[in-house]
Amino acid sequence: MPRCWSLSGGIVLAYPGCEQNGMLRIRVLHGPNINLLGSREPSIYGTMSLDAMDSAILKLAEELAVEVDLRQSNSEGELVGWIQEARTGYDGIIINPAGYTHTSVAIRDAIAAVGLPTVEVHLSNIHQREEFRHRSYIAGVAIGQISGLGPTGYLLALRGLHDHLTASRRQKKTSAPATSRRAAKGTR
């Protein structure tokens, strides 16, 4: 797990994503059949395996000093459970709902209910494919959608969500009432 700080000549250096409120935590969810990546349909989904993709996400997370939790499920109910669970202890969600993108009101409702900033990712460009893939039930409750960039899409989602969460933390701090800022500084 990446650290929030390091020592340099006796000085503590804090990493940007690890402010007062602790390290950012992001849950990454892969939907049904994503476990087959690399083994079938390489012309659509590429040749990278799920393990290799997860390793690339973990590597970037380490660089950004973000803690990520990666999961894949073929079950809609399990994905809903993991989204609900993320409410406590997580700052945001990255999800490729795969086939459930185009069918699942339950996943959409779970994302809306937890209220965590969520980025939707697709390996393929869903808007260039069959008509039934053009509609996403998730897009309306996500802060953004990345589609068609292959595994790079997850890395862009991680950077984007990191920047979004860091900016909203900073904004919360600066918009705190003046009295509590004074109290935090120990001034009157």
Ligand code: CA2
């Ligand atoms: O492009 C994407 O990431 C999708 O979410 C992938 C889903 C598809 O239903 C969406 O419309 C777009 C399918 C995931 C299936 O993944 C496979 C990977 C390798 C071999 C077969 C399926």
